[in-house]
Amino acid sequence: MADSWFEDAIAAAVAPQLPGLAVEVVDEIDSTSSELMRRARDGRIQPTLMVAKRQTAGRGRMGRPWQSAQAEREPASLTFSLGLPLMPRDWSGLSLAVGVSVAESLDPSNAADVALKWPNDLWVNERKLGGILIETAVPQDGIAERYLVIGIGINIGAREGTGMSTAPAWIAQWRPDATAPQLLREIVPPLVSQVLLFGERGFVPFAERFAARDLLRGREVQLSDGTTGHCEGVGWGGELLVRTASGMKTVTSSEVSVRPRAAG
Numbered sequence: 001m002a003d004s005w006f007e008d009a010i011a012a013a014v015a016p017q018l019p020g021l022a023v024e025v026v027d028e029i030d031s032t033s034s035e036l037m038r039r040a041r042d043g044r045i046q047p048t049l050m051v052a053k054r055q056t057a058g059r060g061r062m063g064r065p066w067q068s069a070q071a072e073r074e075p076a077s078l079t080f081s082l083g084l085p086l087m088p089r090d091w092s093g094l095s096l097a098v099g100v101s102v103a104e105s106l107d108p109s110n111a112a113d114v115a116l117k118w119p120n121d122l123w124v125n126e127r128k129l130g131g132i133l134i135e136t137a138v139p140q141d142g143i144a145e146r147y148l149v150i151g152i153g154i155n156i157g158a159r160e161g162t163g164m165s166t167a168p169a170w171i172a173q174w175r176p177d178a179t180a181p182q183l184l185r186e187i188v189p190p191l192v193s194q195v196l197l198f199g200e201r202g203f204v205p206f207a208e209r210f211a212a213r214d215l216l217r218g219r220e221v222q223l224s225d226g227t228t229g230h231c232e233g234v235g236w237g238g239e240l241l242v243r244t245a246s247g248m249k250t251v252t253s254s255e256v257s258v259r260p261r262a263a264g
């Protein structure tokens, strides 16, 4: 059925800020982010929202796979990528800003406790609800702007945590009737406007909003290089601030992973 994913409504909602958004819903693809990156490298840089009902090679951060939840009839995960040309003065903090936008759309009053785990995870009740993968491509024709691809995966229906490094949470735990198309429609228009805001003003307008949902602030954390310390939140550029035995450490690399340490 045409428009069953609200394609036209989404394109119309973002048109004042981002005219000409192509909305594509595909039954199956390797990865929506891989596809938009391939296109961008070929010079195809039209703003595009690509949603997949199923990904066969979904990717997460640091080369990890991203596996959607399986369901008989309708997608139990929402998996999509938004691609658009963007040229902020500073890219630092973009994944945090995207997280803020998505968390606020999913949980406007913070009643469900959707938290943000630096740099790019959505967590609920100490479990992972979703993830964000930020990539950029420099189009072949060498135009000045980069093409930004924001990939987002969110668990909607119940799923097994077997083999996952973090146990999963899912939207149906507090919104049992939520569907993937509905959530897409709620998430994408604010996301477009917040990404454009980031393009103009960087992370500053997001810093306090991130702090309000910061999962790690005030907790003992461990970085992937083994460093441990007390998390003091994030700075104005989105960097993670960790007080360690040898002083304050600022973590900027998206290649660093950080985990809350178990209490006690």
Ligand code: BTN
Binding pocket: 030, 031, 032, 033, 034, 055, 057, 058, 059, 060, 061, 062, 064, 066, 078, 079, 080, 081, 121, 130, 131, 132, 133, 150, 151, 152, 153
């Ligand atoms: C992470 O948790 O490390 C990020 C996960 C991002 C997954 C989404 S699903 C849609 C898009 N396509 C991909 O291959 N990855 C992102």
